[in-house]
Amino acid sequence: MRKILVIGIGAGDPDHLTLQAVKAIARTDVFLLLDKNEERQDLVRLRLEMIEEHGRPGHRVVQVPDAERDRRAQPGYPAVVHSWRTRRAELVEGLIAEHVGGGQTGALLVWGDPGLYDSVIAVLDEVLERGEVSFDYEVVPGISSVSALAARHRTVLTRVGRPVRVTTGRRLAAEGFPAGSDDTVVMLDGKAAFASIDPAGIDIHYGAYLGTPDEILVSGPLAETAPRIAELRREASDRKGWIMDSYLLRRTED
Structure with missing residues (x-):
């Protein structure tokens, strides 16, 4: 069975990583990074630095562009968010199927805490509901903003x-x-x-x-x-x- 870790990495300070998060990073085989736009590359670099410092030898990093999201205010905003999460679920499903082998551990690094205004948990639940790829997942809390x-x-x-x-x-x-x-x-x-x-x-x-x-x-x-x-x-x-x-x-x- 594949294992996916959802790791809260804090609000921006590398020292916000908890010991639990450090240990989770150290047991990860494949890190799945969903990149934001070019303007936020400093956030991508910070995640890569955390992985480099705490990751175990032989780990792999897979970076892909995140699903685009329409952030304009509009009456149908909940439907817009649902559509974005579905497209994100399709993206994550493909990454897990292609890059995380049986018995391996993959990880998604989440800013702040995964349980506060973040979509990753809902996305993974949607992937499991689709039934195309199987895995177990664990959530590691983080220091929120x-x-x-x-x-x-x-x-x-x-x-x-x-x-x-x-x-x-x-x-x-x-x-x-x-x-x-x-x-x-x-x-x-x-x-x-x-x-x-x-x-x-x-x-x-x-x-x-x-x-x-x-x-x-x-x-x-x-x-x-x-x-x-x-x-x-x-x-x-x-x-x-x-x-x-x-x-x-x-x-x-x-």
Whole structure:
């Protein structure tokens, strides 16, 4: 039986690798890397450096372009995501069938934690449901950008007796600050949705490229810091060609 490892590798700092992740990388025969566009080659290089440092002798690396995804806001967004996952499942199915032999272990390296806004687990389940290739898989948790964000700002996500909500920039822009939530973590924000909500009585703890040399950290009242964050974000995105950020929005104490 083939074995597939889904390994969380942290938010960007090589030291975010847990001992469990290091051991998983060390027992992998074939690493399956789904490359992003040319603008994100620094992320590909970082994964290759992790593999080179912790991989065992004789390991192989297979790199292919990832399935393209339509990221435009539209009413049929869930259907767009489903279509993309299906195309990704077809790609991963072919990679496993061609490159991971019987009794071998393949691995997919996932930024942050595989259980938080990532598609790999759903993709592997779809591949198994198709029934064309058989394997067992294991998930190795990683340090998410949410955990890294709280640590870098030296704060906690959950205040006494209060829940924390995790949502996306798309939903924040559409719905505003979630009702009934005093603490909201926002991920996958492609358009600076924090600038579109009423900032009164809200603090922000913002982080971009967490754990990397390009890291950006800003915190303070949203009304005062939103313009600065938006400008830093634009400059960084123009320079690098992409942005990877998250932030905590927190209602201030009365």
